Amino acid sequence: MLHRTDVDGVATLLAPGSGPMTAGLTFRVGLADEGAARIGITHLVEHLALHRHGVADYHYNGATGSVVTHFHMQGSESDIVTYLEMLCDSLANLPVQRLETEKAILRTEAAGRGGGVNRMLPMWRYGAQHYGLVSYPEWGIDRLGPDDVQAWASAWFTRANAVLWISGDRIPPGLRLRLPAGTLRPVPVASTILPPTPAYFNGAAGGVVFDGITRRHPAGSVFALMLERELFRSLRQESGLSYAASAAYDPRGDGFAVVTAFADALPEKQGAVVGGFVDVLAGFRVGRILQTELDAVRAKCDEALRHRDAAADRLPGLATDLLTGARLRSLDELRASLHAVTLADVHAAALQVLGSGLLQVPPGSRADWAGFVAAPTTSTDAIPGHTYRAVDGSGAALVLGADGVSVVDGECRATVRYRSCAVVHAWPDGARQLIGLDGIAVLVEPALFAAPADTTARIDRSVDPSIVLPMPARNPSDIPRPAPAPSSGGFPSSTGPIPGTAGVLPPIAVLPPGGSFPPVTGTFPPFTGPRPPSGGTFPPSN
Numbered sequence: 001m002l003h004r005t006d007v008d009g010v011a012t013l014l015a016p017g018s019g020p021m022t023a024g025l026t027f028r029v030g031l032a033d034e035g036a037a038r039i040g041i042t043h044l045v046e047h048l049a050l051h052r053h054g055v056a057d058y059h060y061n062g063a064t065g066s067v068v069t070h071f072h073m074q075g076s077e078s079d080i081v082t083y084l085e086m087l088c089d090s091l092a093n094l095p096v097q098r099l100e101t102e103k104a105i106l107r108t109e110a111a112g113r114g115g116g117v118n119r120m121l122p123m124w125r126y127g128a129q130h131y132g133l134v135s136y137p138e139w140g141i142d143r144l145g146p147d148d149v150q151a152w153a154s155a156w157f158t159r160a161n162a163v164l165w166i167s168g169d170r171i172p173p174g175l176r177l178r179l180p181a182g183t184l185r186p187v188p189v190a191s192t193i194l195p196p197t198p199a200y201f202n203g204a205a206g207g208v209v210f211d212g213i214t215r216r217h218p219a220g221s222v223f224a225l226m227l228e229r230e231l232f233r234s235l236r237q238e239s240g241l242s243y244a245a246s247a248a249y250d251p252r253g254d255g256f257a258v259v260t261a262f263a264d265a266l267p268e269k270q271g272a273v274v275g276g277f278v279d280v281l282a283g284f285r286v287g288r289i290l291q292t293e294l295d296a297v298r299a300k301c302d303e304a305l306r307h308r309d310a311a312a313d314r315l316p317g318l319a320t321d322l323l324t325g326a327r328l329r330s331l332d333e334l335r336a337s338l339h340a341v342t343l344a345d346v347h348a349a350a351l352q353v354l355g356s357g358l359l360q361v362p363p364g365s366r367a368d369w370a371g372f373v374a375a376p377t378t379s380t381d382a383i384p385g386h387t388y389r390a391v392d393g394s395g396a397a398l399v400l401g402a403d404g405v406s407v408v409d410g411e412c413r414a415t416v417r418y419r420s421c422a423v424v425h426a427w428p429d430g431a432r433q434l435i436g437l438d439g440i441a442v443l444v445e446p447a448l449f450a451a452p453a454d455t456t457a458r459i460d461r462s463v464d465p466s467i468v469l470p471m472p473a474r475n476p477s478d479i480p481r482p483a484p485a486p487s488s489g490g491f492p493s494s495t496g497p498i499p500g501t502a503g504v505l506p507p508i509a510v511l512p513p514g515g516s517f518p519p520v521t522g523t524f525p526p527f528t529g530p531r532p533p534s535g536g537t538f539p540p541s542n
Contacts, residue, residue: 158182
């Protein structure tokens, strides 16, 4: 039922559907390709490319994911031809006169977007790089100019880096896809910043979130469904601790998939939900898996694969598979592999997920009692260099070295090496916030240290200029200053909170992975959360 062909050199997938014709153009580019200083550039190109369509009589949209960007629409054959041809023409010649307007739209969109229950896990697992970038705000859009966005579109939105998919029996007559040649881009190589796993960290109140990695296989998607059923049964039906309990399976694009699970909790029930959630995971770890549950999940998946529109519904995911090098499987192959999954296979997938697990628990909660190791929030060492003490006598110190910058406050160390710095926020008053690829962030407020006058200049000379994001001037009252010495001759232990922060920060701000970025949120919205997944989360996928 799946047919492969090409249109103007663009790989094309067709499958029949019962409703109106739907078509999409998927490109192998997303947030994971951007780098922390350019977050938002693909999303901005997507918006610009769609602008010329204006108000149309057909449904169309776009979505930027972690490793792919989708454009899709539904309508008549002539509508689809018009949409796709106009899209390709726009990508080749973006309406850059709309750049500032679309930037404002993106900021508005981000401000109104929910964070998503798993918004923090990617940065704790991957840091401020590739798959972790979905956790960060769209920092890059303010500095992007017309040449930047057009160069990005020309490099990534190409024939070889695209797949066209159509739910229909034929290619609409006259369709042309005028895209540059280009090359198929490989997906980023994932690297975790977590030392041992399973690990845990303290996140926002309101529930428990978990994710883990498994090799892409039908047993993994079956495990995700079984996990969801058991969480729902245990935490909602039996104990009444949670209302929402869910799990999802999302192929990452590199031969692996992420299983994510969530259960909500009232403030007074958070400890019980953590315990109940961990008990469910422990049951799978020891192989407490029932054949009746496997049979129920398998029947549900098989029914979905037999639906008359099953082939058409899989097209967006198959486009992603084709772009990321995964083998395309027919519906019959999927059904056969689904029925071949055994309890042992599910247990093996569960052990992979749980062994690589990352658990987010509410503030004040712990999970070390269950074998989870606390995820690191500080660096293991400080950079060698010149040490400059905080002028308030608190004992904090700024260390400037040839290879990077550290802040030290007692046993707490944070280090960002210049060669592994992901982004630098630069304020006109001299403040610098350096964020490393591992997600550790260091805020340097030169006025609070007995540091030389050229501290800011030394940092600026040492980092790659392309990762420096100029920030707007701060209100003078918002700039931290050393507190005057009290009449007793001593110094206060803190300069007080930096405006916009939730609490008191010392003269150095060590922001661990997952922490907010107080000095930045005045200009950029809070964490926007992940984009839509790069592929489908439909369980029967392999």
